[in-house]
Amino acid sequence: MPDRSREIVDYMMANDDFSQWLGIEVLHVSPGNSKLQMTVREEMTNGFKIAHGGITYSLSDSALAFASNGYGAQAVSIETSISHTRPVAIGDVLTAEAVEKNKSKRTGIYEVIVTNQKGKTVALFKGTVFYREEEWPENLTNPKR
Template identity: 55%
Template sequence: MPAETHDETTAHRARQIVDQMMAHDAFSQWLGIEVLEVAPGRAVVRMTVRPEMLNGFAVAHGGIAFALADSALAFASNTCGLVTMTLESSVFFATPVRAGDVLTATAEEVSAGNRVALYDVVVTRADGTRVAFVRGTVYRTKQAHA
């Protein structure tokens, strides 16, 4: 049996980190997030918007799409192997989200230094409509994931 390549080992470790994070992330679990894909510097997650997530206008509270994107950002940025936290993020809501919508957030690393990295997250509906865009800056601590 051939030995794992460096890329396979890195991808496997990234998935382990995200699985461990998700196992302890009560909020992402409450949202109903499913982790679809993990790779170094990348994460794809999905959830379905529930009626209790709607505001008084019968559209999803903006915090719902942002929270999904924030979880994707957290998962993607921690794949580097160091405990990483968001310093700042901004969101643009492109179109309303409603109960029953299945949302997917794709977070990807744009740029990274030793301690600070930049990520873009795109949130889409199942039909491919882009509903939100998030840009986040993260700080990588010196603490390695266990």
């Protein structure tokens, strides 16, 4: 079976307004793995003028989605958690790397590490996905829009 992960992720991104708003760039994707990058903007900050925790969570969640859907079966998250290890500032370039830790027919467990441009870990994320019986269609060249 050929690796369709990039085709699937490109389709997902084309239909994901929120990931587009975040400014996510897909650096790498393969079945069970992904690497994403984005830059924190002022409108992403909280009252302390540091990135809202939802920003690193959302980047991590997208990394989880792209890594887990790369196999061709449609995957949805069923449990996630995140630990924020240091503050994130306006202008920080965040990189999220998702790695599969365990996969069975119906579930997968992933770890996502988010680092800043200095290579410092800013968040640790764990996610469990459920693999649906539905496969991604063969022709994904045209987004649903």
